[in-house]
Amino acid sequence: MKELRAERGWSQQDLAERLDVSRQSVNAIETGKYDPSLPLAFRIAEVFAMRIEDIFLKG
Amino acid sequence: MTNRLGNPAYRRYGRRMVPLSLLYVGAIMLATRFIPDNAPADARTIGLALLPGLAILGWIWAMGRLLVELEDEYLRMLEVRKFLVATGLTLAVCSVWGLLQVFAPAVPKLPLFFVFPLWALGLFAGVLFNRLTLGGNGGA
CATH class of the missing domain: 1.10.287 (Helix Hairpins)
Incomplete structure (x- = not known):
């Protein structure tokens, strides 16, 4: 997710605002410390205009 | 946010x-x-x-x-973890102290009044636990 965000030139704060979550949430997801819920994963996929399985890896 | x-x-x-x-x-x-x-x-x-x-x-x-x-589900999780740590610590202290009071009556009595302040102190332990395990500010 970090790479996708960087490709778009967004800061963590930018992405957080697009997802309507805190910057800490974005940071925790990017660093692998937190797995988003399915609804949040869908929002992330929508923001990047991609499929969930193309953003998140299994396991 | x-x-x-x-x-x-x-x-x-x-x-x-x-x-x-x-x-x-x-x-x-x-x-x-x-x-x-x-x-x-x-x-x-x-x-x-x-x-x-x-x-x-x-x-x-x-x-x-x-x-x-x-x-925000991540912030909510941080809060829930703080509450769980505080509850666990409070249960541990009160239960162990209660046993001491039963079997070693010379031990000072722990007034029930202190249960909530003890739990509130446990929230700080929860913040530390969050910081150590997840980084960031731990939900402080």
Whole structure:
């Protein structure tokens, strides 16, 4: 997710605002410390205009 | 949502906790002022003694509402983890101390009044636990 965000030139704060979550949430997801819920994963996929399985890896 | 202050759920939490805390302090001052040490356990004494309890019930309600109203799932998880650490520590201290009181009566009695402050201290341990395991500010 970090790479996708960087490709778009967004800061963590930018992405957080697009997802309507805190910057800490974005940071925790990017660093692998937190797995988003399915609804949040869908929002992330929508923001990047991609499929969930193309953003998140299994396991 | 930019930070804790910018989060509406935390703002509402603060707006609820401040007046409840003022009520608590005022009620404690009232009870201290008007209940003498040798007061009989009559309706007036019990009523004054229970007044601070209303504020404590309010704190618990406000904390419950925070969990319900926090829409950011990661921040909500941090809060839940803090509550769990605080609850675990409180159960551990009270249970072990209770056993000591039963089997070693010379041990000082732990007044029930201290259970909630003990739990509140446990929240700080929860923040430390979050920081150590997840980094960031731990939900402080």
